[in-house]
Amino acid sequence: MIRVLIADDHEIVRAGLRQFISEEPDIQVTGEAGSGDEVMAQLRDGEFDVLVLDISMPDRNGIDVLKLIRQRKPDLPVLILSTYPEDQYAINLIRAGASGYLTKESAPDDLVKAIRTVAQGRRYVSATVADLLIGGLDKPTEQPVHQMLSEREFQIFCKLSRGQSVSVIADELFLSVKTVSTYRSRILEKMGMKTNADLTYYAIKNGLVE
Missing domain, CATH: 1.10.10.10 (Winged helix-like DNA-binding domain superfamily/Winged helix DNA-binding domain)
Structure with missing residues (x-):
């Protein structure tokens, strides 16, 4: 069973994520957090296999939380789920240690696939992010x-x-x-x-x- 911690400051978003994740036989939401401090408290008190993290948090933003997690829980896969398009944040956050990046407009099936992928210790990269990575290698001056x-x-x-x-x-x-x-x-x-x-x-x- 893949134990997932959902971190988003909107309760309705967490409820929606929890609902469709609960339909998967191998994934279970075992923790929720509405702020960066709550994320760190949950990680101190519980065991999780994947963190689904929003960038926009009311106290510590997702970038700060990601950096703290990389210091304190370096093996925990962090999947970024954000309202911001991939071309704005994805490359920087993957470089900072995120295991994957999805926008909130992604299909639920994509999130489930991403959770399973990062839980196996692999990176989840959408076709858009893959193009950005390849484009950055081919044409670095256009980044x-x-x-x-x-x-x-x-x-x-x-x-x-x-x-x-x-x-x-x-x-x-x-x-x-x-x-x-x-x-x-x-x-x-x-x-x-x-x-x-x-x-x-x-x-x-x-x-x-x-």
Whole structure:
């Protein structure tokens, strides 16, 4: 039996996922979480084979949660389920350690297939993500500039683009203000931008923030 933890801040989404997953004889939802802190609490107290994780969470976002899980539960497969299209987040999150990425518009059968795939220790990559990966190898200069960021740079970029200050980011990530400032400078240089406002504009234009 594949034990699944569902993490999404919308109860109705969790209920829908739980309903169609319960119809599968080999998969069972054994835990639910509505926030990043609840995810970490569940993982401390229970045993799961797959985490289905939304990016948008009310306290810690899915990117922060993914990084924590990779540190504390490195063998746990994490399947990202998001409203954001694959071309915006999938590459960066797979690079950061996600086992797969699906949009919430995907068919239920695709999610079930993805859960089974990652539970076996393999990556689940949709045809769209596969094309993005292949396209990035063939034509690296045509990649969106945020895909050139490292895992930590992308994490901090997302926070800066949402208007968080360097000091707040430093507190959240347990880094020094100087370290975050250095990352900020590196991000701006890599992306060819000068201010946080430029980062926010880019993020909005590319659908990385709502």
